[in-house]
Amino acid sequence: ICFVLKGQLCHQHDQNKSILAEGDCFIVPPGFQHSVESLAEETVCFWLVFQESLLFPGYQYGNVHKLLSSLSMESYGQVKNAQLRIGLSRAEQENISRLFECLLYESFSVQEQDSNAVMLIASIVSTVARNYFKDPTMEQELNRINEYDAIIIDCIRYIDENYMEN
Helix, strand or coil: CEEEEECEEEEEECCEEEEEECCCEECCCCCCCCEEEECCCCCEEEECCCCHHHHCCCCCCCHHHHHHHHHHHHHCCCCCCCCCCECCCHHHHHHHHHHHHHHHHHCCCCCCCCCHHHHHHHHHHHHHHHHHCCCHHHHHHHHHHHHHHHHHHHHHHHHHHHHCCC
């Protein structure tokens, strides 16, 4: 995840470009080839790089899971239009900025699944996820993930009811 605190960036993938200004962000799937160029003399960004396993099993449902599932599919070429820019409301911009600042003070390396840093990361990813799926081009993908999640939950319920000892 990249969050632009100050200045402007040009985020590019293939021939697609997007200009990010203060308060904008983007998230890219693993292995996604892209480039970022500063367009202002003084550009300041928060960068967050994490492994998906950091947020599991505690955050395996909801927006965080849906976003990470969608990004995994994008990295395998199943989704062609990863978003180069994710717009945030003013309140969300302020919240993410504060969360990143707290994360900087909390820890430079996260070792424990139950640490405060993991909760901060999950909060950042959750905020980005809500806005990622506001884009109409992603609505169909979100519906597909929701259907998949419902099927998995039904399968788990069936297994619990029919194969697990009480």
